[in-house]
Amino acid sequence: MKTQKQRMLAGELYTVDAELQADQRVAQSWMDRYNSSGLDERPMLLAQGLGAVGENVAIRAPFYVDYGYNIRLGDGVFMNFGCVILDVAEVTIGAATAIGPGVQILTADHPRDPVQRRTGQESGQPIHIGANVWIGGGAIILPGVTIGDDAVIGAGAVVTRDVAAGVTVVGNPARPVRPKG
Known part of the structure; x- marks a missing residue:
């Protein structure tokens, strides 16, 4: 029989139980430290709180996560103020991707x-963001x-389906x- 955490990580329906609540408390404590830290401390804190962090990653506080351990960031990822990652499933962000505020x-x-x-059950599906992607402020x-x-990804866009390499998307959804010309 799978634990609720195993079910969550497998993308199945799960319920937040004591183990996941403990993980959320760890993430909350980490966010409190990260969001009140100075610039010099942040690389070390990112390495402690996230699943994998490349070189030269910069995330401006405040920054919010569900668990942190399901997030993998490539080299040179930049995230501006107020970003939220609900990582009940894996989130990968490729190298040199820039993410605007409030994403x-x-x-x-x-x-x-x-x-x-x-019943309070939920599930999750992974999100994969390639390299050198630009996500405008307020996108979801x-x-x-x-x-x-x-x-x-244009500012304020709500991305409900896959976006092919090199394509620009805007709007909701x-x-x-279309290229001009």
């Missing part, structure tokens, strides 16, 4: 059936999305921008 990366999902939703990336290398 939400949300792996967490809930049942659509209202009776099932009342929804569960299960993959964004290809060199893509651009996000749709590709």
Whole structure:
């Protein structure tokens, strides 16, 4: 029988139990330290709180996570103020990706059936963001999305489906921008 944490990590329906609550408390303590730290302390804190962190990663505080251990960042990732990553599933962000302020990366999902939703169960789907992606301020990336290398996500876009490499998307729901000419 799987634990609730094992179910969460497998993308199955799960309930937040004592083990996951303990993990959330650890993440909250880490966020408190990170968000009140000076610039010199942040690289060490990132390495302690996240699953994997490349070289020269910069995340401006405040920064919020569910667990932290499901987040993997490539070299040179930059995240501006107020970003949120709900990492009940894996989140990978490729090298040299720049993320604007207030971006939400949300792996967490809930049942659509209202009776099932009342049980408090949830699930998650991984999000993969390629290298050299630019995500504009206030964008929202929804569960299960993959964004290809060199893509651009417009400010305020709500990304509900995969974005191919090199494509620019804008709007709600996000749709590709047609090249002029």
